[in-house]
Amino acid sequence: MSSLNEKKVKQAITSSEIYRLVKDLLYFFREMKIVPGFFLLSVICSFLATLFNFLGLKLLIPLLRGIIEGDFRAALSHARPVRFLSRFFPHLQDNSAALFVLLLSIIFLSVIIKNALDYVASLSVGQQIRKADRNIRKIVIDRYLKFGKLYFDRVNITTTSHLIMNAAGGVTGQLKPLHRLLSQL
Numbered sequence: 001m002s003s004l005n006e007k008k009v010k011q012a013i014t015s016s017e018i019y020r021l022v023k024d025l026l027y028f029f030r031e032m033k034i035v036p037g038f039f040l041l042s043v044i045c046s047f048l049a050t051l052f053n054f055l056g057l058k059l060l061i062p063l064l065r066g067i068i069e070g071d072f073r074a075a076l077s078h079a080r081p082v083r084f085l086s087r088f089f090p091h092l093q094d095n096s097a098a099l100f101v102l103l104l105s106i107i108f109l110s111v112i113i114k115n116a117l118d119y120v121a122s123l124s125v126g127q128q129i130r131k132a133d134r135n136i137r138k139i140v141i142d143r144y145l146k147f148g149k150l151y152f153d154r155v156n157i158t159t160t161s162h163l164i165m166n167a168a169g170g171v172t173g174q175l176k177p178l179h180r181l182l183s184q185l
Contacts (some may be wrong), residue, residue, distance in 0.1 A: 013076045025178075032132040037129065039178075042121040049117035053082070063103045072099035081106050101137035136168040 029036050062079045066072035073096055075082045082102055086092045093097055096182060152160070
């Protein structure tokens, strides 16, 4: 009985930690003027890109089968997109060469759409990461400008400039793995 309660407590702690981390992340986004919707757009584009990638891979089987057998009419029964398009173009059902071209076209189009969606996902997150980097650098430089002359007399300028440059890169560098995690979920 006590082990069951311990599991509940551990789950509650884990849930509260997750809540706190999400809350901290949203606070960070708000302070850095990052729009969470761009991360959501990136996740949606990544999901759609995965679907189009799956479509292209799934159509490779009927394509290879047609190449081996020399007849692509079997694609009508095994590939839904081909079957769907053959409803609108009934002459495709009798023409094996036209089915071959159709299969190649759908595969090619799915690869292009997948790559376009991946590109949009990268752009949306990249823009937000650049915005966060710019805002962090601005905050750090504003803070340094508030220090007195005595501080700058004691500290080496290369150390200060190195800190300013790396502070922003260290924080924004964590946004890329966050994007990768959300995209792969």
